[in-house]
Amino acid sequence: MGLELRDVTKRYGPVEVLHPLSLGVANGEFLTLLGPSGSGKTTVLRLMGGFTEASGGQILFEGQDITRLAANRRPFNTVFQDYALFPHMTVLENAGYGPLVQRRNGPKTAKLIDDTLDIVGLSSLRDRYPAQLSGGQKQRVALARAIVCEPKVILLDEPLAALDATLRRQMQLFLKQIQRRIETTFVFVTHDQDEAITMSDRIVVMSQGRIEQVGSPKDIYFKPRTRFVAGFFGDNNLIPGVLAGPGKLQTTAGELLCADTSEVRTGQDVLLCIRPESLKLGQGPVTIRAEVEEAIFGGAMTKLILHAAADRSVKLDLRLAGGQRAEAPIPGDLVSLTYDPADAVVVSR
Numbered sequence: 001m002g003l004e005l006r007d008v009t010k011r012y013g014p015v016e017v018l019h020p021l022s023l024g025v026a027n028g029e030f031l032t033l034l035g036p037s038g039s040g041k042t043t044v045l046r047l048m049g050g051f052t053e054a055s056g057g058q059i060l061f062e063g064q065d066i067t068r069l070a071a072n073r074r075p076f077n078t079v080f081q082d083y084a085l086f087p088h089m090t091v092l093e094n095a096g097y098g099p100l101v102q103r104r105n106g107p108k109t110a111k112l113i114d115d116t117l118d119i120v121g122l123s124s125l126r127d128r129y130p131a132q133l134s135g136g137q138k139q140r141v142a143l144a145r146a147i148v149c150e151p152k153v154i155l156l157d158e159p160l161a162a163l164d165a166t167l168r169r170q171m172q173l174f175l176k177q178i179q180r181r182i183e184t185t186f187v188f189v190t191h192d193q194d195e196a197i198t199m200s201d202r203i204v205v206m207s208q209g210r211i212e213q214v215g216s217p218k219d220i221y222f223k224p225r226t227r228f229v230a231g232f233f234g235d236n237n238l239i240p241g242v243l244a245g246p247g248k249l250q251t252t253a254g255e256l257l258c259a260d261t262s263e264v265r266t267g268q269d270v271l272l273c274i275r276p277e278s279l280k281l282g283q284g285p286v287t288i289r290a291e292v293e294e295a296i297f298g299g300a301m302t303k304l305i306l307h308a309a310a311d312r313s314v315k316l317d318l319r320l321a322g323g324q325r326a327e328a329p330i331p332g333d334l335v336s337l338t339y340d341p342a343d344a345v346v347v348s349r
Contacts, residue, residue: 002027002185003048003153008057010043010209018043018209020057025153025187030179032188032196035206036232041189042157044206048187049155050074061152076153077146081161083138085130092117092126094141098149116148119178136167143178153185160195172198193233197221205229222275225263227347230273237279237316239272240349247341252311257286257341269349274339276303276317281329284338290316292333302328309334 003025010018018040025031033041046052047059050071059067066074077098085094096113099105117123120140130138139159146154156175160168176199179186190196196203197217205212205220205228213220213229224230230238241251243264249256249272256272264270289309296303301319308314318337320328329335 002029002062003187004058004060005044005047006058006060008044008047008059009055010040010047010052011055016055016209018047018055021209021211023204023211023214025185027152027185028183030176030186030188030199030201032190032200032203033206034190034193034196034203034233035212036191038208039206040209041191041204041206043209045078045155045157045187045189048153049076049078051078075151076155077149077151078155078157079139079142079146079159081158083130083142085138085141087130090127090129091122091133091141091144094130095122095144095148097145102149112150113148116144119147119181120144134167135163136171139163139171140174143175147178147182147184151184153187156186156188158189158191160190160192168195169198175199197234205233207232222343223345224273224347227271227349230271230345230347235276235317237272237274237276239274239314241270241272243268243270243346249346251314253288253308253314254310256288256344258344258346259342261346264346264348270346271349273345273347274343276319278339278343279316279318279337280339281318281320281335282338283336285341286338288316288337290335290337292329292331292335295328295330297328304329306335306337 005021005023007020007022009016009020033044035041043052047054050069054067058065095117099109117126120143122140122144160171163171172195200217202214203217203220204214207228213225220229220233224233230236239251239253241249243261243266244250245266247257247261249258258272290306291309292304292306294305304318306316
C-alpha cells in the first residue's frame with residue numbers, strides 16, 4: 001500500500017470534524033473522495049498533503065510515518081481549484097517553477113519540462129501568459145507544474161469546479177488519460193458524482209466526517225450499503241417498507257421483491273433502492289401500479305415522474321430511451337411498472 005491513513009482524526013477545539021478514519025491508497029491508483037460540502041473530504045486531502053495537522057492517528061507513505069512531516073518534504077504535489085499561476089510568468093516558466101525552486105537545471109530538466117508540456121498539450125502555448133489562456137488551458141498548466149516535479153502522489157482539490165459543463169467533461173477524460181500515461185497516484189476531491197464515476201478506480205463516499213462506503217464506481221452505484229449512499233450517489237427510487245421475509249418486503253405500494261436481503265433482518269424497517277433505468281413499463285415478476293405526474297423529454301432520454309397508485313407519497317422516477325418517446329405515457333395515465341429483483345438493493349432505514 002502506497003499511502004495509508006490509520007485512525008486519523010481532526011478536531012478544531014472541542015469539535016471533531018473528522019472521526020477516526022482508516023483508508024489505503026494503492027500506488028498508481030485514481031482514488032476519488034466524494035461527498036457534499038462539510039463531509040470532510042477536503043480535510044482528508046489536506047491531511048494527506050501535510051497542509052493540516054492530524055489530531056490523532058497515523059499517516060504513512062510506503063511504510064514510513066509522515067504524520068508530522070512538513071508539506072514541502074512529502075513526495076506529493078497539489079493542484080488547487082484556483083490554479084494559482086504566476087501572472088507575470090509564461091506557460092513554460094509556470095510549468096518549470098518547481099524545478100527552479102529545487103535548483104534543478106540543465107538539459108535534462110529542460111527536456112523534462114518540454115516533455116511535460118507535450119503530455120498536457122501545451123507545447124504550442126509555451127510563451128503565452130495566464131491572461132492569454134482559457135480556463136481549461138490554465139488548469140493544464142497547473143497540472144503540468146505538478147507533474148514536472150515527478151511526485152509520487154498528486155492531490156487534486158476540486159480542480160474542475162470553475163469550468164463550464166462541456167470543458168469539465170473534456171478535462172475529466174483528459175485527467176484520466178494523463179494519470180494512466182504517467183502512472184502516478186491521483187487523489188481527487190469532488191462533490192460531483194459524474195466526475196467520480198468517469199475517472200475513478202475507487203470512490204470513497206464521505207458524510208459528516210465519516211466514510212460511508214469505499215468501492216469501485218460500479219459497486220457503489222449498483223450496491224449502495226447505506227441510506228446516505230443510496231440517496232447521494234446518482235438518482236435512486238427509495239421505497240420505504242418492512243422486510244417480511246427473505247427477499248420479500250411489505251410496502252404501501254404493495255409487496256415488493258429483492259434478490260438479496262441478507263444484510264437486513266426480518267421485521268426491520270428498510271428502504272428498497274431501484275435505479276430509474278431499472279424500472280420498466282409493463283408487468284413482470286414484480287408489478288407496481290403507478291400514476292404519471294410528469295413526462296419530461298430530454299433528447300436521448302424521456303424522464304417519467306410518477307407516484308404509486310396505492311400511496312401518493314411513494315414517488316418514482318423512470319427513464320425511457322429516446323426511441324421510446326413516441327410511446328411515452330402522459331400525465332394522468334395509470335401504468336404498470338416492473339423490475340428485476342436482482343437489480344434492487346435493500347438498505348437500513
